[in-house]
Amino acid sequence: MIKRLVFISILGILLLGCKAKKRTVSSDSSKQESTLGGNKNTQMDYESTGLYPLPADTGKFQRFSIGSVEEYIDTFSEIAQYEMKAYGIPASITLAQGLLESGFGKGDLAVRTNNHFGIKCHKGWQGDYDFHDDDEKGECFRKYNHPMYSYRDHSEFLSKRARYSFLFNYSSTDYKRWAKGLRQAGYATDHRYPQKLIYLIEKHKLYKFDKGVQLNDAIANSEPKIYENSVHVVQKGDTLYSLSRRYFISVDEIKRINNMNSNNLAIGQKITVKTELSKK
Template sequence: MKTKIALFLLALLVVGCTSSRPVVRTTTKPKVTTKKQPVTQNKSVTKPVTKSGESKNNTSTHTSTPKTDTQVSLEATSNVKTYAEEIQMYVDNFKEIAKNNMKTHGIPASITLAQGILESGAGKGKLAQSANNHFGIKCHTGWTGESVKHDDDAAQECFRKYEHPSESYRDHSLFLTSRTRYSNLFKLDKGDYESWAKGLKAAGYATDVKYPDKLIGLIERFELYKYDNEVLSRDFKPVKKEVILAQGADYYTIQQGDTLYSLSRRFNLTVDDLKKLNNMSDNAISIGQQIKIK
């Protein structure tokens, strides 16, 4: 009897030991699983970051920038950068007004359009947008119309405001014809836009030393002289300027597509050499501008 009882207890002990082994294995597996789960969750959390819309937007912005930069741009006196297509649209919008003013007041349409482009940034400048003022005309004594304040040579100066850009064009013509300091301009040939551009600077219309070159560059690049031709019934076409000799030093007239880098290669100079020769603080050049090359 004692032997049977001993055998029974031994059997229970063996069964207990064998049944405990799976329990140990079962508790071990969840531990491994719980270690892996946080890793899987972290990966899923990072996916929204890698798929962020912001990163995609930033990429698309950078890829589109070079396309814009390849366009030839002009820096207006209104500190607004304008492009060839915008300038041509501006010309198409205001060429008839400029021609009519030429017939009435004797100011070359090419000059009026070039000044409008330069002063207003082809209509994109702040004064053009807020006051329809395309020529930067200040209030001056006697102005009784509406006005706006705008920072220019001094802070918050008074500038004329118009209901429509055409009024600004008309006032530009009246402004030049009614002031004695511009009287010498009207002794010039109406088709001589180069003399008019230089005459405006000499009379004090602008302080920018490159102002005449900028006007001439715009007129020749966008063929604004054609509108003078239409009014004067002529077929004038400017002669392409090449390297010319002036006052013992070689000068070059900037053409479409020129850059300081391309000119440095052409004339065996460095960009810094060209800037020093011409007292330039930056790389900005304009069509029609004359620069020293020796």
């Protein structure tokens, strides 16, 4: 027990000192002021959650260079397991998404922003950001001073949004259902997204990181959510895609809950959208 407590308490230091040291090639102060409602370098209050310690936010961007898939897994597998313990998201899924979305840690977006999960700014984001071409040109993506903040934000992002709530009814070791569910919920537009995640998990045996992780229900379920279905009346110019962006719900989910077989909308049509009301 003593050994475990000591290990947890110095986890951030070890990653910064041993692993991160050999991968960090440069650091620079972020000079962008956020126009999304907050100050630059604003990060969530991670330490108050009672989870493992993250590196102190020095206000400086730490640039990482990952040499291989194996090095990426070695660097972040333990972090993925701690996130699984706290939030119930399979470590294998987190790692596979990190590998895929970050281009194995070498992608332009990941290198420039330490954003390993392709999470866009979205309404309410108060941290740093950068722009990157994705579904549209010059989209806003979240920027972190250290990749570990990206891992925590990924857990928060999935656990606190209505459209992903059904995933947490799945077993935390059923990576195949999670992979398919993420696509269903609209995490990615790529129709082969589940197959790509499953391929990475099985090729690199990422499922082994799901085994033996004891979930911390007190933390994962500390803020239960209340949901309600609301109705949007279609206006001129509305599309399923624009509604999905407005209400943070996938196109597939809108079609499912409205029993729609096509993407066509009519002015005045009532569309049910699932929205998150509040947290207790």
